[in-house]
Amino acid sequence: MIEKAKIRDGASIQNVINTHAKEGKMLQRSILEIYETIRDFFVYREKGKVLGVTALSICWEDLAEIRSVAVLKSESGKGIGDKLLKASFKEAKKLGIKKVFVLTYIPEYFKKYGFKNVDKSTLPHKIWKDCVKCPKFPDCGEVPMVKKI
Ligand SMILES: CC(C)(COP(=O)(O)OP(=O)(O)OC[C@H]1O[C@@H](n2cnc3c(N)ncnc32)[C@H](O)[C@@H]1OP(=O)(O)O)[C@@H](O)C(=O)NCCC(=O)NCCS
Numbered sequence: 816m817i818e819k820a821k822i823r824d825g826a827s828i829q830n831v832i833n834t835h836a837k838e839g840k841m842l843q844r845s846i847l848e849i850y851e852t853i854r855d856f857f858v859y860r861e862k863g864k865v866l867g868v869t870a871l872s873i874c875w876e877d878l879a880e881i882r883s884v885a886v887l888k889s890e891s892g893k894g895i896g897d898k899l900l901k902a903s904f905k906e907a908k909k910l911g912i913k914k915v916f917v918l919t920y921i922p923e924y925f926k927k928y929g930f931k932n933v934d935k936s937t938l939p940h941k942i943w944k945d946c947v948k949c950p951k952f953p954d955c956g957e958v959p960m961v962k963k964i
Pocket of ligand 1: 840883885886887892894895896898917918919920921
């Protein structure tokens, strides 16, 4: 059910992300951004339909970001988020990445997976390339968290 995304999944991925983004729960993604980073994405597919998504985006030799973890509201609480996160951790391990991080509004959720709060300044400046484009910058309230792989 968990697969690497195909290019044809672009619009479905955007739909899952943007339903939550409209409510301010996560950053919106343009279709261009999604196509450009399609190789980062995992999708959870059932009967051909994309129900959940996430992306593992490499930042540095030892660091990757877990981005855009989102599940359709109608499918929440069924373990789809769990499977997506675990697929990202597995891929990070396979690549030899030592740490993954998230910027999140729901730190309690990520705490359960072993993520720990860190100071923003401990993450490479490169990661703020998205932040500067965001209308909420610099006071977005997202919590930076890191997990060892
Ligand atoms: C967070 C999200 C990805 C979880 O996906 P899911 O498939 O519903 O999650 P699972 O079924 O695997 O896990 C459910 C568990 O997560 C917990 N959980 C879900 N949302 C949570 C939240 N906002 N805060 C804390 N815990 C949360 C549930 O309480 C449940 O816990 P339990 O297993 O102890 O009962 C999904 O709710 C979602 O898309 N949220 C909106 C987008 C978002 O905020 N993404 C995070 C961006 S950094």
